[in-house]
Amino acid sequence: MNYSFKLFLIVGLTTLFSACEKDDICAPGTPTTPRLIIEFYNNENPAILRNVTDLRVKNPSQDNFMSFTNTSKIEIPLKTFEDVTILEFTLNANATDVSNNTDLVEINYTRQAIYVSRACGFKTHFELNPLIGFKIEDVSDTNLWIKNKNILKTNIDSENEVHIKLFF
Numbered sequence: 001m002n003y004s005f006k007l008f009l010i011v012g013l014t015t016l017f018s019a020c021e022k023d024d025i026c027a028p029g030t031p032t033t034p035r036l037i038i039e040f041y042n043n044e045n046p047a048i049l050r051n052v053t054d055l056r057v058k059n060p061s062q063d064n065f066m067s068f069t070n071t072s073k074i075e076i077p078l079k080t081f082e083d084v085t086i087l088e089f090t091l092n093a094n095a096t097d098v099s100n101n102t103d104l105v106e107i108n109y110t111r112q113a114i115y116v117s118r119a120c121g122f123k124t125h126f127e128l129n130p131l132i133g134f135k136i137e138d139v140s141d142t143n144l145w146i147k148n149k150n151i152l153k154t155n156i157d158s159e160n161e162v163h164i165k166l167f168f
Helices: 002-018
Strands: 036-041 055-058 065-068 073-076 084-091 101-117 121-128 134-138 148-151 164-167
Touching (some): 055 073, 065 073
Parallel strands (some): 036 164
Antiparallel strands (some): 036 073, 055 065, 055 084, 148 164
16 A cells, blocks of 8 residues: 555656746846837937936826936837827926926827737837827927927837937
């Protein structure tokens, strides 16, 4: 009886452990859902990069925000479960005088979920709408601080290149 129990235990444990799989871990270099890359340029001389100082980017319906200081390039996450992302871009956000200016930006796109792996799940690729992919409106008056835009790449599938240039 002792021999039968040992044989049963060995066969049972072998079956149990053969059904287990190693833990899947998403490698750090695995591509994920890309963010929208925006660069800022001088409106009077469009070839010159221009730093934004004290830029606040936020969803109008939320309190949290992203802050950028003294940079000419920002990375903005888009919504992965909706085809529109609306954000407030506030230049000189901490200023209490008239230099504080907020423009409302509406980004329209289509989404495509792409399977990466079991450990990493899915990532989303975005395709900006070529006609209304990036609309700018002023929140409080008719004085837009973003004077112009140039959509360089409608297909947002990586963070290796600039997608949109904004001029101010």
